[in-house]
Amino acid sequence: MKPLPADLAALASGGKGALARTLSALETAPDDPRLVALLDAALAAPGGLVLGLTGPPGVGKSTLTNALIARLRARGQTVAVIAIDPSSRRSGGALLGDRTRIDSDPGDAGVFVRSMAARRRLGGLADAAFPAAVLMRALYDLVIVETVGVGQSETEIADCADLVVFCAQPGAGDALQFMKAGVTEVPDLVLVTKGDLGAPARRAAADLRGALSLAADGAGAEVAVVSAQTGEGLDAAMAHLAELSAARRASGALAAHRSGQARAWAEAQIYESFGRVGLALIAPRLSATCSPFSAVAELRRRAAAALHETLKNI
Ligand SMILES: Nc1nc2c(ncn2[C@@H]2O[C@H](COP(=O)(O)OP(=O)(O)OP(=O)(O)O)[C@@H](O)[C@H]2O)c(=O)[nH]1
Numbered sequence: 001m002k003p004l005p006a007d008l009a010a011l012a013s014g015g016k017g018a019l020a021r022t023l024s025a026l027e028t029a030p031d032d033p034r035l036v037a038l039l040d041a042a043l044a045a046p047g048g049l050v051l052g053l054t055g056p057p058g059v060g061k062s063t064l065t066n067a068l069i070a071r072l073r074a075r076g077q078t079v080a081v082i083a084i085d086p087s088s089r090r091s092g093g094a095l096l097g098d099r100t101r102i103d104s105d106p107g108d109a110g111v112f113v114r115s116m117a118a119r120r121r122l123g124g125l126a127d128a129a130f131p132a133a134v135l136m137r138a139l140y141d142l143v144i145v146e147t148v149g150v151g152q153s154e155t156e157i158a159d160c161a162d163l164v165v166f167c168a169q170p171g172a173g174d175a176l177q178f179m180k181a182g183v184t185e186v187p188d189l190v191l192v193t194k195g196d197l198g199a200p201a202r203r204a205a206a207d208l209r210g211a212l213s214l215a216a217d218g219a220g221a222e223v224a225v226v227s228a229q230t231g232e233g234l235d236a237a238m239a240h241l242a243e244l245s246a247a248r249r250a251s252g253a254l255a256a257h258r259s260g261q262a263r264a265w266a267e268a269q270i271y272e273s274f275g276r277v278g279l280a281l282i283a284p285r286l287s288a289t290c291s292p293f294s295a296v297a298e299l300r301r302r303a304a305a306a307l308h309e310t311l312k313n314i
């Protein structure tokens with residue numbers, strides 16, 4: 001296998017092959033010093049916007065992603081997609097029946113699509129999702145993270161996305177119940193999909209607005225109707241998201257959100273490698289300024305070396 005790119009510029013000029021190799025290393029050799037250096041550089045780059053797209057199965061997330069890709073490419077913007085595949089659905093079943101694939105023209109350097117299996121946590125994000133999003137946002141104008149779920153996934157996707165979009169479909173009682181049950185984290189934008197279905201879509205939007213107004217901090221989230229089929233509402237939704245992200249960049253809220261994500265990711269990795277006791281010992285010593293990627297890789301390297309040393313004497 002070809003070596004990893006030496007730096008961010010080499011990654012950027014290496015095309016989709018270089019990015020694919022780097023993303024594979026995230027899953028097979030996460031502590032590789034070259035990979036860690038790439039992650040550090042990517043984390044420091046201002047980068048594009050990471051959009052988390054979530055919602056129940058079949059709501060139209062992938063179809064919407066395809067429609068957004070077409071629009072953004074027409075404007076000359078580049079897009080990367082991470083599709084998180086819940087392992088529960090690998091086995092098949094009716095849900096897989098009419099899933100839409102995300103199109104990516106292999107000849108178009110401006111679109112990159114990657115699937116990732118959600119490990120361990122059912123419907124949860126892969127451990128590599130945050131570092132993958134960091135790498136991709138350094139290279140593309142927009143990164144879309146598609147993940148299935150209701151409830152829990154809003155909180156989880158906020159761990160790797162800058163803005164969270166929740167998709168609901170006309171007549172979907174489940175989405176509404178979730179909203180009414182008390183949303184743990186209110187999405188930045190709610191999109192009612194399949195707007196071409198007409199009245200049921202407008203009714204769902206009105207219901208969702210009502211439900212959100214009851215949530216503690218739900219009054220700020222907009223609800224819009226879109227149709228990937230007719231293109232209704234797509235430009236307005238994109239404009240709204242661009243406005244939100246520009247405001248957050250300007251206020252420093254985006255940078256604060258991203259450094260919080262990096263810290264949360266590092267803590268999750270430390271917990272995974274060293275358990276509760278390890279996390280309690282290490283967390284207070286993780287400085288706000290040190291790179292989470294270097295810190296985690298270095299800790300794991302040193303712990304492995306210490307363990308080898310100890311084993312020699314047993
Ligand atoms: N009428 C109409 N149907 C749509 C629209 N968008 C998606 N669909 C249909 O809804 C079904 C599910 O679409 P997907 O894009 O696969 O939905 P998804 O949310 O990605 O589904 P999962 O990845 O399985 O969770 C497909 O049959 C689509 O053709 C739309 O704008 N209008």
Ligand SMILES: [Mg+2]
Nearest residue numbers: 061062099100
């Ligand atoms: Mg899908």
